[in-house]
Amino acid sequence: MDFFDKLGKKASETYKVTAEKTTKIAKETKLKLEINNYKSNMEDIYKIVGKKIYQKYSAQEEMQLEDIQEELNKLDEISGKIDIANKEIMSLKDKIKCSNCNYEMNEEYDYCPKCGTKMK
Numbered sequence: 001m002d003f004f005d006k007l008g009k010k011a012s013e014t015y016k017v018t019a020e021k022t023t024k025i026a027k028e029t030k031l032k033l034e035i036n037n038y039k040s041n042m043e044d045i046y047k048i049v050g051k052k053i054y055q056k057y058s059a060q061e062e063m064q065l066e067d068i069q070e071e072l073n074k075l076d077e078i079s080g081k082i083d084i085a086n087k088e089i090m091s092l093k094d095k096i097k098c099s100n101c102n103y104e105m106n107e108e109y110d111y112c113p114k115c116g117t118k119m120k
Contacts, residue, residue, distance in 0.1 A: 031085045
């Protein structure tokens with residue numbers, strides 16, 4: 001009976017690890033889809049900005065930052081959301097990025113192996 005108990009425990013442990021990995025992969029995939037949607041939204045806003053600038057140019061009017069401020073604010077907001085999603089993805093992978101060179105490394109590193117910058 002001892003053999004079957006050990007086998008059952010091992011199967012349970014394996015299932016648990018597999019379930020955790022699957023959950024992480026699913027979350028990462030969802031975040032990557034969100035990022036792609038955000039980038040698509042940004043492209044739409046870039047088109048609006050370009051159109052506004054061109055309309056001012058063709059009317060020989062001076063362009064003012066206020067004319068596109070709403071779009072710029074939206075771009076800043078979306079960019080922040082992308083940064084948050086990327087950080088969540090890194091966390092799911094137990095990774096961090098170097099603040100100096102953006103090298104992707106394990107969380108436990110005290111220094112970046114690429115550039116030597118001290119990690120927080």
